[in-house]
Amino acid sequence: MALIKAQNITKDYQTEDVVVHALKDVDFEIEPASFVSFVGPSGSGKTTILNLLGCLDKPSAGHLAIAETDVVGLGRKESAAFRGKHLGFIFQDFNLIPVLEVYENIEYPLIMVQNVVPQERKERITRMLAAVDMTDQAHKYPHQISGGQKQRVAVARALVTNPALVLADEPTANLDSQTAYAVIGLMKKMRDDFGTTFIFSTHDTKIVGEAEVIFRLEDGRLTGKEIKGGAKP
């Protein structure tokens, strides 16, 4: 059973004078525990797709189901609840909460979104800190750690809620290449360890090579799908 089913997805944006067609009749399916990348030039619709998959935006037409839920029909509150339960996010600029320590940043969705009990919370955070190798930085604030470390914390924050799907929009754009590979490697390891599906967008052709399923986008249309050896079609 596919984790994501997108059928005839269209997304139009109305600007002052013209309608911009960001996505046109996009169809795809993504299996659980996949490591997927959407690639394409600037303006091709990568971010739009990630926003739709992240339930941050709604398609103008078409059907989109994630984890067997029709996310197009969800209201504002339901979307937020769905994101909190099923999705994780990794942002280009890390977007950690500056007033919270590393530990507290990872703890945030467990308290504020999922209401996890303290004992379980502690266990999950400890496991995540170890998984992203940030245990010794747990009580530092975001401004006290490097960009790569921030993104590792963001990965831990995205995964600590046990989501089915993690979305990462240009997660390596603000990192040097060595750190970028390390972060992608960490994401892949997390996929292996936790069975979470990762979908990321990137400009970086080298980073794209790390994905196991690659969707190519051009002018809002899906122009190709590449499946690497071992990955589910």
Add this chain to the structure above:
Amino acid sequence: MMNLFKIAIRNLIRYKRRTLLTASLITIGVVFVLVFVSITVSFKAMMIGQITDSMLGHFQIHRKGYVASIDNLPLNLNMKPKAYSKIAAFLSATPAVEAFSPRLKFGGMFSNFTETTNIRLNGVYPEKEFQTVPLLTSRISEGKKSLERGEIMIPTLLAKGLKVKLGDMVVIVATNADGSVNGKQFTVSGILESATGPGGRDGYIHIEDAAEVLRMPEAEVSEVAVRLKDFSRLPAAVRQLEGNVSGEVNKEGKPIFEVHSWEQLSPFFNIARMIDVMTFFIKIMLIAIVLISIMNVMIMAVYERIREIGTIAAIGTLPGRIRSMFIIEGFCLGVVGAVIGDILGSVFILIVNLLGVRFDFAQQKGMLLTATLQPADLLTVSGIVIVVAVAASLQPAIKASKMEPIEALRHV
């Protein structure tokens, strides 16, 4: 909930200078209001105390129509002894009443045998009068603090004007209810400082002497001054007494008696009302200060943290929680300002009391201002600040909670 507080407090600490400035503004407002309220309320309480405890009593009962003609001191509107005994029975049976004093008031001529002037006289039972208006004794500037039959206490202005001293013999001449004139000699036993308001130039004699001057076989009563055990229960006590006396009607079915609280008898009540109005407007100013400063800070906080709001919304924080986060921030700011303001205000008031500020009120010289801060005032002012702080945070908080995460994340 504790985590919301933790995040709110850390965000306030994050912008130290702005938080400090806003909290300081609120603190200054709270201190100003507390000091103003404590001083004006104390001033008002002292003035009311002076008027009620040295002259008027907390409220008075008259025969219907007497107060409307009080300037003439009409003898034909006195209560007959039988009517007074009914009032006395009501008052004795009322637990809230501490004391009451019947007075026979009349106008007469005061003579030192060489000069004559007019005087308003109160015939009283001294013991009852001193219990009902306990500060009357403090107005006796010369002489003994009691009154026997054949003695008179006269106002100081009269004593000075007619050069009358303690122990001097004087004559009181008055027209009786039947139109005849009678006189009686008295010994000056006390000189009274003036009080503010009606009655400030009154003299006092024993009620039985007054009845003798007026040729009444038994003393009639012009008014009954009443003192309550608890002044704050005045409105309830007046209502209760009004209810009790309303059943007493004349042959035409109209009420015989009427009850007047001190507010209806003294012009100082209008000044007291003005003090209340000023206090109200000072509180409005405080509300404006808190409202504007907190709203300004919270609008800035939301504007500066749009991406953060987008992030927490994207990861699934419900709009209600985002709203709570900002409201709690405003609440914390209000609490900090209110608590520091309460502490500093209390210290300031303590210093004012230690310095011993004195002032004059009409003929009363060098009255010591004792500014008192009631816990209710602290709670009220703090409550206003906190409620207004929360109210001021509402609009920015709602704005934050309604932000679309996708747009907030795009914000630069």
